[in-house]
Amino acid sequence: MISFEELKRSFLVSLWFVFLTFPILVIKANPIERTIIWRWENMFFVAIGSFVLSILIRVVNTQKTKRLERRSASDSDTTTSEPLIQVILQNPRYLYPLAGAVTVFALVFPYLFDTYQTNIMTTALMYVVLGLGLNIVVGMAGLLDLGFVAFYAVGAYSYALLNAHFGIGFWMALPIGALFAASFGIILGFPVLRLRGDYLAIVTLGFGEIIRLILENWNEFSQGPSGISNIPRPGMFGIELSLEAAILYIYYIMVALVIVTIFVVNRLQDSRLGRAWIALREDEIACQAMGIDKTKTKLTAFALGATWAGMMGVIFAAKTTFINPASFTFLESAIILSIVVLGGMGSILGVIVGALVLILLPEYLRALSDYRMLAFGAILVVMMIFKPQGIISNVRRTYKYQKQKSGDVQ
Amino acid sequence: MNNTILKVSGLSMHFGGIQALKQLDLEVNRGEIVALIGPNGAGKTTFFNCVTGIYNPTEGDVILHTLQGKTSRLNGLKPNKVTEKGMARTFQNIRLFQSMTVLENVMIGRHCRTHSFILGAILRTPGNRQEEQAIIERSHEILEIVGLADEVDNYARNLSYGAQRRLEIARALATDPSLLLLDEPAAGMNPQETQELVQLILRLRDQGYSILLIEHDMKLVMTLSNRIYVMDYGEKIAQGTPEEIQSNPVVIKAYLGEDLDA
Numbered sequence: 001m002i003s004f005e006e007l008k009r010s011f012l013v014s015l016w017f018v019f020l021t022f023p024i025l026v027i028k029a030n031p032i033e034r035t036i037i038w039r040w041e042n043m044f045f046v047a048i049g050s051f052v053l054s055i056l057i058r059v060v061n062t063q064k065t066k067r068l069e070r071r072s073a074s075d076s077d078t079t080t081s082e083p084l085i086q087v088i089l090q091n092p093r094y095l096y097p098l099a100g101a102v103t104v105f106a107l108v109f110p111y112l113f114d115t116y117q118t119n120i121m122t123t124a125l126m127y128v129v130l131g132l133g134l135n136i137v138v139g140m141a142g143l144l145d146l147g148f149v150a151f152y153a154v155g156a157y158s159y160a161l162l163n164a165h166f167g168i169g170f171w172m173a174l175p176i177g178a179l180f181a182a183s184f185g186i187i188l189g190f191p192v193l194r195l196r197g198d199y200l201a202i203v204t205l206g207f208g209e210i211i212r213l214i215l216e217n218w219n220e221f222s223q224g225p226s227g228i229s230n231i232p233r234p235g236m237f238g239i240e241l242s243l244e245a246a247i248l249y250i251y252y253i254m255v256a257l258v259i260v261t262i263f264v265v266n267r268l269q270d271s272r273l274g275r276a277w278i279a280l281r282e283d284e285i286a287c288q289a290m291g292i293d294k295t296k297t298k299l300t301a302f303a304l305g306a307t308w309a310g311m312m313g314v315i316f317a318a319k320t321t322f323i324n325p326a327s328f329t330f331l332e333s334a335i336i337l338s339i340v341v342l343g344g345m346g347s348i349l350g351v352i353v354g355a356l357v358l359i360l361l362p363e364y365l366r367a368l369s370d371y372r373m374l375a376f377g378a379i380l381v382v383m384m385i386f387k388p389q390g391i392i393s394n395v396r397r398t399y400k401y402q403k404q405k406s407g408d409v410q
Numbered sequence: 411m412n413n414t415i416l417k418v419s420g421l422s423m424h425f426g427g428i429q430a431l432k433q434l435d436l437e438v439n440r441g442e443i444v445a446l447i448g449p450n451g452a453g454k455t456t457f458f459n460c461v462t463g464i465y466n467p468t469e470g471d472v473i474l475h476t477l478q479g480k481t482s483r484l485n486g487l488k489p490n491k492v493t494e495k496g497m498a499r500t501f502q503n504i505r506l507f508q509s510m511t512v513l514e515n516v517m518i519g520r521h522c523r524t525h526s527f528i529l530g531a532i533l534r535t536p537g538n539r540q541e542e543q544a545i546i547e548r549s550h551e552i553l554e555i556v557g558l559a560d561e562v563d564n565y566a567r568n569l570s571y572g573a574q575r576r577l578e579i580a581r582a583l584a585t586d587p588s589l590l591l592l593d594e595p596a597a598g599m600n601p602q603e604t605q606e607l608v609q610l611i612l613r614l615r616d617q618g619y620s621i622l623l624i625e626h627d628m629k630l631v632m633t634l635s636n637r638i639y640v641m642d643y644g645e646k647i648a649q650g651t652p653e654e655i656q657s658n659p660v661v662i663k664a665y666l667g668e669d670l671d672a
């Protein structure tokens with residue numbers, strides 16, 4: 001089962017891990033008493049842990065390759081058994097009741113849990129929308145954008161500044177913020193039209209930082225690092241809401257926006273434009289040679305992706321009532337990108353699950369206190385090893401071919 | 411001259427110091443199958459790339475007279491514009507959209523003949539639905555022509571090599587071209603598949619498409635082509651009917667090398 005060679009390799013891996021973690025996990029300096037504590041037991045744990053994990057990964061990997069070999073050996077038929085989740089997704093008989101149940105649960109959520117939980121859920125829903133937005137750019141059009149947070153910032157500052165200077169309310173600011181962000185998407189899109197892959201990633205990363213630095217340093221415009229406070233929460237027909245009611249209100253706004261986003265993104269994905277994005281991702285030259293305007297397709301991807309970020313920016317400003325540039329660092333872009341990658345690039349349900357996992361997990365891992373980020377990181381790494389295509393991979397829809405109205409559902 | 415579909419004159423292409431194409435002239439007439447042959451590295455693919463806008467030729471003119479009677483100059487246009495004008499191509503190294511289904515690959519080809527955009531996609535107006543349905547139907551028809559109707563929902567990456575080449579042809583056909591450019595369509599095919607390909611190309615010719623193809627399989631070239639152009643080192647070294655080419659000493663020399671000639 002496990003060969004000696006594999007045992008040796010795992011042993012080497014564990015040695016390497018012991019070496020790497022030695023300074024932080026074994027040596028502990030006490031600067032007050034000027035002593036050093038050697039925590040040898042930690043070294044022991046690291047060695048055992050990494051050894052076992054390494055063996056585990058090896059076993060699973062060999063089994064996976066064996067399975068693949070067996071499958072290609074008996075590849076007479078293409079009807080491989082599909083995973084349960086795809087069966088559910090493709091059959092409206094299961095999908096609709098499930099979606100309905102989830103919606104009902106989302107609607108009663110605030111009554112089942114306390115305000116604190118509702119607030120966290122609102123944040124998670126915001127990341128669902130952000131993830132779906134970035135999914136258009138990265139997942140569908142294949143443009144690796146590391147500066148997505150810039151559009152989020154544009155939305156947030158649009159609301160904050162428009163409100164401070166012109167008294168524009170939340171509901172007006174929502175579309176305006178989206179529009180501003182979309183324009184910024186196009187502004188960013190133009191110079192990077194020729195870039196792909198790593199180069200695009202670096203330039204977009206720079207763009208994100210530029211926006212943040214401008215906000216940080218242009219005091220007259222954005223009040224610099226001290227930020228903008230007293231941003232009003234969303235109003236309901238001019239009625240001032242209590243804090244509790246406002247949290248509830250924003251929660252429901254987010255539920256509605258998530259539904260709208262899913263609806264729109266799903267339709268975009270199955271449209272002529274969505275297919276063009278995917279073609280662009282798959283092969284840029286062939287895509288152009290088939291008559292697709294690369295410039296237009298890329299710019300719409302950037303603009304539509306940014307639109308959602310802009311909207312979420314407005315919500316964010318309204319939710320926290322205070323924004324400053326520190327909320328829009330690269331870390332934020334990285335989290336949103338992780339949501340897309342972890343969830344499954346190009347898969348709407350995948351991104352939703354990814355967002356919920358990535359945002360809610362650290363909250364509920366609080367029980368592990370100090371180790372929560374460690375556990376979180378470990379979960380991500382394990383996830384990427386065992387399911388590199390994401391939690392739920394994207395499956396292309398099939399089209400019915402009859403002279404009647406074709407099915408519009410997946 | 412209203413019989414000409416494609417007229418290329420004085421086409422040259424430099425890559426830095428390399429002159430990949432030298433003053434090339436070429437014509438394709440309506441309803442013709444024309445072959446472009448030559449040893450490896452002769453510049454055939456470069457010629458296709460220059461004509462279809464993937465490269466911008468250093469010199470020369472490319473004029474297309476479409477079946478619809480429009481005349482357009484193609485040099486300097488972007489590849490998508492060239493395709494829109496009525497010329498589509500396949501690639502020597504297969505460039506399918508691997509993670510899309512066979513049908514979707516062909517549907518991509520309909521892109522430049524359809525119009526729905528962001529709002530149409532979101533609102534799904536009746537007009538938009540009709541357009542979408544028409545795309546699906548037309549794509550199915552084309553897949554039937556190339557013999558891939560059974561594979562519509564399969565992923566492009568799962569097709570056999572020969573089927574992938576036929577799918578490339580189907581995708582090109584979906585753009586409603588007047589002229590079809592095929593870059594080594596038989597490469598990697600077994601004799602059976604090659605035979606089917608010959609039938610397909612002849613059928614397409616009978617349906618009114620004009621075809622310019624690059625091919626190394628001499629038997630295929632000689633049976634299919636009405637006329638043949640031969641290139642070597644970026645230059646045209648001969649042109650004529652299959653019989654003329656087969657007995658042309660310059661061509662034999664280019665293919666077999668100097669020593670055999672002596």
Ligand SMILES: Nc1ncnc2c1ncn2[C@@H]1O[C@H](COP(=O)(O)OP(=O)(O)OP(=O)(O)O)[C@@H](O)[C@H]1O
Pocket residue numbers: 425428430448449450451452453454455456457502
């Ligand atoms: N982008 C490029 N940059 C530099 N040189 C190039 C480029 N593309 C092609 N070439 C050169 O142009 C010459 C012609 O290449 P091309 O691919 O057109 O040959 P070909 O006739 O299609 O050969 P084959 O039969 O092997 O496909 C080669 O010497 C090649 O190295």
Ligand SMILES: [Mg+2]
Pocket residue numbers: 454455456502
């Ligand atoms: Mg070639």
